[in-house]
Amino acid sequence: MTVQSEVLKPPRTEVGLLGWLKKNLFSTWYNILLTFLSIAFIYVVLRAILTWVLRDARWEVVTTNFQVFMIGRYPIKELWRVLVSLGIVVLLAVLTWIFRKAEGPVRRWLVIGWLLSLPLIGILLRGFSRESTFLPQVSEDVWSGLMLTLILAVVGIVASFPLGVVLALGRRSELPVIKVLCTVYIEMIRGVPLISVLFMSQLMLPLFLPPELRLSTVMRALTGMTLFSAAYTAENVRGGLASIPRGQYEAARAVGLNEVLVMILIVLPQALRAVIPAIVGQFISLFKDTTLVAIVGLLDLLGIAKSVVGQQEFIGLHKEVYAFAAVIFFIFCYILSYASRRLEQALGVGER
Amino acid sequence: MSQYVSMGESRKAAPFWRDERVLKVLAQIAFVVLVFAAGAWALSNYRERELAFSFSFLDEEASFHLAEGIEFSPTDSYARAFLVGVVNTIRVASLGIVFATLVGLVTGIARLSDNWLVSRIASVYIEIVRNTPLLVQLFFLYFAVILKLPNIREPLVWPGPIFLSNRGVAVPALRTTASFGSWWPFLIVALIGAGILLILRGRGIEHTGRPNFNLLWVGVPLVVIPALGWLLISGDPLWLDLPEMTSKSGGVLKIEGGTELSSEFTALLVGLVIYTGAFIAEVVRAGIMSVPKGQTEAARAQGFTGGQVLRLIVLPQALRVIIPPLISQYLNLTKNSSLAIGIGFLDLYAVSATMLNQSGRVVEVFMMIMASYLSMSLTISLIMNVVNRRIQIVER
Numbered sequence: 149m150t151v152q153s154e155v156l157k158p159p160r161t162e163v164g165l166l167g168w169l170k171k172n173l174f175s176t177w178y179n180i181l182l183t184f185l186s187i188a189f190i191y192v193v194l195r196a197i198l199t200w201v202l203r204d205a206r207w208e209v210v211t212t213n214f215q216v217f218m219i220g221r222y223p224i225k226e227l228w229r230v231l232v233s234l235g236i237v238v239l240l241a242v243l244t245w246i247f248r249k250a251e252g253p254v255r256r257w258l259v260i261g262w263l264l265s266l267p268l269i270g271i272l273l274r275g276f277s278r279e280s281t282f283l284p285q286v287s288e289d290v291w292s293g294l295m296l297t298l299i300l301a302v303v304g305i306v307a308s309f310p311l312g313v314v315l316a317l318g319r320r321s322e323l324p325v326i327k328v329l330c331t332v333y334i335e336m337i338r339g340v341p342l343i344s345v346l347f348m349s350q351l352m353l354p355l356f357l358p359p360e361l362r363l364s365t366v367m368r369a370l371t372g373m374t375l376f377s378a379a380y381t382a383e384n385v386r387g388g389l390a391s392i393p394r395g396q397y398e399a400a401r402a403v404g405l406n407e408v409l410v411m412i413l414i415v416l417p418q419a420l421r422a423v424i425p426a427i428v429g430q431f432i433s434l435f436k437d438t439t440l441v442a443i444v445g446l447l448d449l450l451g452i453a454k455s456v457v458g459q460q461e462f463i464g465l466h467k468e469v470y471a472f473a474a475v476i477f478f479i480f481c482y483i484l485s486y487a488s489r490r491l492e493q494a495l496g497v498g499e500r
Numbered sequence: 501m502s503q504y505v506s507m508g509e510s511r512k513a514a515p516f517w518r519d520e521r522v523l524k525v526l527a528q529i530a531f532v533v534l535v536f537a538a539g540a541w542a543l544s545n546y547r548e549r550e551l552a553f554s555f556s557f558l559d560e561e562a563s564f565h566l567a568e569g570i571e572f573s574p575t576d577s578y579a580r581a582f583l584v585g586v587v588n589t590i591r592v593a594s595l596g597i598v599f600a601t602l603v604g605l606v607t608g609i610a611r612l613s614d615n616w617l618v619s620r621i622a623s624v625y626i627e628i629v630r631n632t633p634l635l636v637q638l639f640f641l642y643f644a645v646i647l648k649l650p651n652i653r654e655p656l657v658w659p660g661p662i663f664l665s666n667r668g669v670a671v672p673a674l675r676t677t678a679s680f681g682s683w684w685p686f687l688i689v690a691l692i693g694a695g696i697l698l699i700l701r702g703r704g705i706e707h708t709g710r711p712n713f714n715l716l717w718v719g720v721p722l723v724v725i726p727a728l729g730w731l732l733i734s735g736d737p738l739w740l741d742l743p744e745m746t747s748k749s750g751g752v753l754k755i756e757g758g759t760e761l762s763s764e765f766t767a768l769l770v771g772l773v774i775y776t777g778a779f780i781a782e783v784v785r786a787g788i789m790s791v792p793k794g795q796t797e798a799a800r801a802q803g804f805t806g807g808q809v810l811r812l813i814v815l816p817q818a819l820r821v822i823i824p825p826l827i828s829q830y831l832n833l834t835k836n837s838s839l840a841i842g843i844g845f846l847d848l849y850a851v852s853a854t855m856l857n858q859s860g861r862v863v864e865v866f867m868m869i870m871a872s873y874l875s876m877s878l879t880i881s882l883i884m885n886v887v888n889r890r891i892q893i894v895e896r
Contacts, residue, residue: 172616173616179615182613183618186615323527325528325531326527336870336874339878340835340869341835341836341839342835344866344869344873351856352862355549355551355862356543356546357542359545359549436632436634437633442842443839443842450633453639454639466647466648467640467645470639477632477633477636478628478632485631
C-alpha cells in the first residue's frame with residue numbers, strides 16, 4: 149500500500165514536439181512519403197504565389213483604383229454619406245459585441261437599432277429629391293463597387309425573410325390550394341439558376357408592370373434576388389418549423405390559443421431561433437451570388453473589376469484585379485462563416 | 501345560471517365567420533382570388549404592349565453563328581440553336597459531375613488523413629474555394645490563366661500528347677473506323693459472358709457464404725473476347741487520334757488530330773470541378789465522420805484490414821449520409837453551368853440569351869429555359885433517388 153512506485157516519464161519520442169511529429173507526420177512509411185510529397189507541393193506552390201505577389205504583380209492597378217472598387221461611381225462629393233453609413237454599422241456591431249451577454253431592454257434596443265439602421269442608411273445613401281440641398285438624390289443606378297455588393301446581399305436577405313416565412317408556413321399549411329401554390333413556387337425557383345431569375349427580373353418584369361412604373365436596374369436586380377432568395381429562406385424556415393416538437397402545438401392549443409396565435413407566440417419564435425445559423429449560411433452564399441449581377445450589367449465589385457481591367461494604362465492585369473476581388477470576398481465570407489460557427493455553438497442548436 | 505346556458509347555445513351554433521371549416525375554405529378562396537388578380541393585372545399590362553405570344557419563331561432562321569458544340573449554321577432554325585445549347589450544357593454538366601465527384605472524394609478523404617500536412621492542404625483548398633464566388637474564380641481562370649497561356653503556335657506540352665494554348669486544350673481522342681461495325685458484337689458477347697460469371701459468383705456467395713472464384717475471373721471474358729475479335733476481323737476497329745504539331749506550308753505550326761476543347765469549355769469545366777469538388781469534399785467528410793468510431797474499432801478488432809474496414813464497414817454506412825447532399829451538389833453544378841455566359845461558353849443559357857436578343861420573344865424563351873433546367877434537375881433527382889434507395893440499409 150505504502151510502496152511508492154516510481155512514476156516513469158513517457159519516452160521522449162512520444163510527447164512534445166518529437167512525439168507530435170512522429171504521430172502526425174512520420175507514423176508509417178506511406179505517411180513519411182506523403183509528408184515529403186506535401187512539403188514539396190507546398191514549397192512549389194508557395195514559391196510561385198509569393199514571387200508573383202511580392203515581385204511580379206503590378207499592384208498599382210489596385211491601389212490607384214481602390215476607391216473605385218469600394219464605392220464605384222458614387223459621387224465623391226457625397227462620400228461622407230457612405231462613411232457615415234459605415235460608421236452606423238460599425239457602431240452597432242461594436243455595441244452588439246459589448247452587450248452580447250446582456251438581456252432585457254439593452255438587447256431590445258439593439259434589435260430596434262439594427263432594424264432602424266436599414267431604412268436610415270437607405271435614405272442616407274439615396275437622398276431625397278434631385279433638387280433638395282440637404283441630401284440631394286443619388287440614384288440607385290450609380291451605386292456600385294463593394295458598396296453595391298453589400299447592399300444587394302443585405303437587402304436581398306432581409307427582404308426575402310418575411311416572404312420566405314410566409315412561403316414556409318404556406319407549404320406546411322393544411323389547406324391544399326395554398327400548399328400546392330407555395331410548393332410550386334419554391335420548387336420552381338430552386339430548380340432554375342439565379343442568373344435566369346436575374347435576367348427575368350431585368351427583361352421580363354418590366355413587361356408585366358404598367359409602363360408608368362419604371363424600376364431602375366438596381367431595383368430590378370434587387371427584386372430578382374429577393375424572389376430567388378425567398379424560396380431558399382422558405383426551405384430553411386420549413387426545416388426549423390419541422391424541428392419544433394408536436395407537443396408544443398398541442399400544449400399551446402390546450403392552453404386555449406388559436407392557430408394563428410400558436411404560430412406567432414409559440415412556434416415561430418422557437419423555429420426562427422433554430423434557423424439562424426442556416427440563414428447565415430444562406431447569407432454567405434447570397435453574398436457570393438451577388439457577383440452574378442455583373443453579368444446583367446450592374447457594377448458590383450466584380451462588375452467594377454471587369455471595367456478596371458479595361459482601363460488603358462492597366463490593360464491585361466486580370467490576375468491582379470480578380471485576385472484582389474477574390475481576397476475581398478474571401479475575407480467577408482470567412483469572417484461570416486466563422487461567426488456562424490460561433491453562433492451555432494452559442495445557440496446550442498442541435499445540442500438540446 | 502342563464503349565462504352558462506346561453507354559452508352552451510352559442511357553442512352549438514357558432515356563427516359562420518367563426519367556424520373553422522368555413523374559414524379554411526374562405527382563406528383558400530381569398531388566396532386564389534388574390535393570386536389570380538395579381539396574375540390578371542400582370543397579364544393586362546403585358547397585353548397592353550401588344551406582343552404576340554407564340555412559339556412559331558422557333559422554325560425561323562436563326563442567322564447567328566455558334567462556334568461550340570454540334571454542327572450549326574446560321575441558316576438553321578432557332579429550335580436547332582436551342583438544341584446546341586442544351587447539348588453543350590449536358591456535356592459540361594455530365595463531365596463536371598464525374599470529375600467533381602472524384603476531386604471531392606479524394607479531397608474529402610485527404611481532409612481526414614492522419615497526416616497533418618495532407619489534411620491542412622486539403623482544408624486550405626476547401627476554405628479558399630468555398631469562400632470565394634464561383635464567378636470570380638471563373639473570371640480568374642478564363643481571363644487570367646487560360647487566355648494568358650502561350651499562343652497556339654507554341655503551346656505548352658503537357659506530359660503526353662496534350663497541348664495547352666490560349667485557344668484551348670488538345671487531347672487524344674478515341675475514334676472508330678469502318679471495321680468497328682463487325683467488332684462491336686464481340687463487345688456485347690464479352691459483356692454477357694462477364695454478367696453470367698458475376699451472377700454465378702453471386703450464387704456461390706449465397707450458397708456457401710464465400711465466393712467460389714476470384715472476382716478477377718469476371719474480367720477474363722471482358723479482355724479475351726474483344727481481343728479475339730480484334731485479331732479475327734481485318735483492320736483495327738478503333739484508333740487513338742493523337743494531337744500533333746505539324747508545320748504547314750510557309751512554316752506555320754498547327755495542331756492537328758485529337759479533340760480540341762475550346763478555352764471557354766476548359767475554363768468552365770475546370771472551374772466547376774474545382775468549386776463543386778470542394779463542396780463535395782465537405783459532404784464526404786461529414787459522411788465519413790458520421791460513422792461512429794466504434795464501428796472502425798470493432799471491425800479492426802475482428803481482424804479486418806484497413807482497406808476492408810473502409811470498403812466494407814465505413815463507406816456503406818457513410819454513403820447513406822453522403823448521397824442526399826451529394827444530389828443537391830450535382831443539381832448546383834448543373835445550375836451553376838449557366839455562369840458560362842460570363843466567359844462566353846455557349847451553353848443553354850448563353851444561346852437562349854442570344855435567341856432572346858435576336859427574336860425579342862422574352863417570355864417564350866424564358867419558359868423554354870425554365871422547362872429545360874427543371875427537367876434536367878428532375879432527371880438528376882430521379883436517377884440519384886434510385887441510387888439512394890438501393891444504398892439505404894433497411895433499418896429495423
